[in-house]
Amino acid sequence: MILLGAGNGLSNGVSQNFMRDAVNAMWLWTGRTSIPYKGMQEGREIRFTNADYDILKDLEGIEKTSGRYFIGGNLFSYGNEYGEYTAVTCHPDLKDVESIDIVDGRFVNQVDIKQTRKSVVLGKDIYDALFDGKEAIGEYVRVNNIPFKVVGICTEGGGTRHRNAYIPVTTGQKVFNGSNRLHNFALTINAETLEESQAIEKRVRETLARKHKFDATDDSALGSYNKLEDVIQTMKIFQAIDIFIWIIGIGTLIAGVVGVSNIMLIVVKERTKEIGIRKAIGASPASVIGLILLEAVMITTIAGYIGLVLGTGLMEGLNFVVEKQFEASAATNGGNGETLFRNPTVDLGIAMSATLLLVVAGAIAGYIPAKRAAKIKPIVALRDE
Template sequence: MFDIDKWQEIFATIKKNKMRTFLTGFSVAWGIFMLMILLGSGNGLSNGVASNFMNDAVNAMWIWTGETTIPHQGLKTGRPVQFHNDDYDLIKSLSGVETASGRYYMGNTRYSYGKESGEYTTVTCHPELNTVENMELLEGRFINSVDIVETRKVVVIGKDIKEALFKDIPALGEYVNINKVPFKVVGVCIEPGSTRNRNAYMPVSTAQKIFSGGNRLHNFAVTINGQTLEESQQIEERIRSTFARKLRFDEKDESALGMYNKLENYIQTMRIFQAIKIFIWIIGIGTLIAGIVGVSNIMLIVVKERTKEIGIRKAIGASPASVIGLILLESILITTIAGYIGLVLGTGLMEGINYMMVQSAGEAAQQGETVFLNPTVDFNVAVAATLLLIVAGAIAGYIPAKRAASIKPIVALRDE
């Protein structure tokens, strides 16, 4: 392999046929370049969607009530199904449920501080909501269990509310009027993945007491401990059957009890992207194979042009192995160098796109507000592609090399 004469001959052949070598190498470089672009784009889409899922807990589930559409136990259709505070205790006790937060729906409420005012959404909740929605606290704290028990008049406001009402004034410790009732600001937060932080968070017990909610709850946000699609579906069925018995509706009546299982959606989406990645590999390798076939065809032409030379080599004692080695080395050299150039250009382009995206998107990209994120190719994939090129180069050169080794000297010397 390290025979200097052999390498000098290979380089002399390449130098003699520059255009042919360039076109051969270009087909290989283009194949690996497109493979890197496709893989990087697939990773970008997959990372972007996964990042958006991470804005809330991946194992989150939302449950809400509606009206019955199926007669059940002598009860007519169109009957409203309602949650109450004891249902919150029930759902927390169910196997598979990790955390739960109930909500009494207030709708848009008017906030005012000094001369500033505006309408914003008030989310009434238990402390566990922060686990479900992964909110980031910029100042202060979130709702705690003492706030719930003592029905404290406290509120955590979104960043946009703070900027609109308080401007540059610190909000913590100040009192903001919510529907003309003063509430103490104990925290300022942002919701990852949201460009509008116009929600405020209030203890659900306080909202029920002050705003005539009684013991009514409209929905639940929970996290489950299911790891697989089957486990999450079993927990979902357990919750549905439990409430169907308690609230007296048919288990199959999805209008009576609505559920959104984020883990199920996440797993199914990631499966789709896994299939897309496999499809990308198939297309990319197909493109690469087209380039490798081109190398093999060119090496066949090389063997045809050098038939007499090969015959002379064999006549003076050259072994078939040395002839095969010469052709193989030339094929591997062209394939590896051209492929590496395509590899570097492809990964470099993806890194450049990623850098420009980070610079232009800024805070939005960091919070996961995009469907295209970090479109780079994994280092292990790049190494695997390089090894694939070397093997492909050997395969591309083997058939022409085998043909060259099988040429009989007497036949080769007659060739014109």
């Protein structure tokens, strides 16, 4: 139970860290070409535009799409409060891609995009610094001295710092001289297997390579990160760890079976005269076998159940400590905590299966001593000292 609980705790902790963004998320960014292509020299700068967004959002295998235009070094101010934060212009789908949680109000929507509204969604840290608990929805903050209406407060997908503000991409491009430029894309893909994920990523690269005229294999021209690949590979590692834990657990049970079997052999030896008397007054071999098997099953079941309860109790106690630490971390990090070890408990079904396995192990442990006891001749047993 301790082995399985520890394995589950590690798996759950890593899985939760992956959930900070959508599991099937993909990010794309541009750079400079490093491979000559159709007579064009390397070193050409590749830039995303709004036209690339129109292509990607309709591409097969793409679910959610958001272009992002970064505005660095932004001064946010409200009344007498001010601070340097990051303004990110985006499409509404970014909320799903990066698992952005809305604390109050709403996120950027399509009306904001179409009407180039001066709307802004503040990260929780920005809200705390500028408003200090006061009502912010409907108020105006100044971004580089340009007023934006606050429409929402958010936290950033499990992160511990919430210092980004989100503005409609069309507004950001218009107000901050972005023209039709986009710096990168955040996507989610419709894939469940590694092969499907890689096929979609290849399709995306080839589509953008044709449009911007560069080699599709040129990672310098187009950088990408496919999160699903990491998730699938990591989960395979944990599956292997689970198998290894079960092997160790089964090995431990086998050692226990051998130990109980040896104990029962000693018990049979010490009770030879008793067994002889039982057989002399009419006990059948089957009843003798049943007696020894019952004792073996009782030993393994009772002792095993005690171990089961202690192991489960220890894991529950550890889980309580871990959760308290997680809550404390979340309280000091804007509502989100970080951990590599979470919920180290074992499913009730597995616990019941382990108990049943103990009963079977007890029967196996007692079978050889029971067969030996059944073969004892009464006359020999009665002479035993």
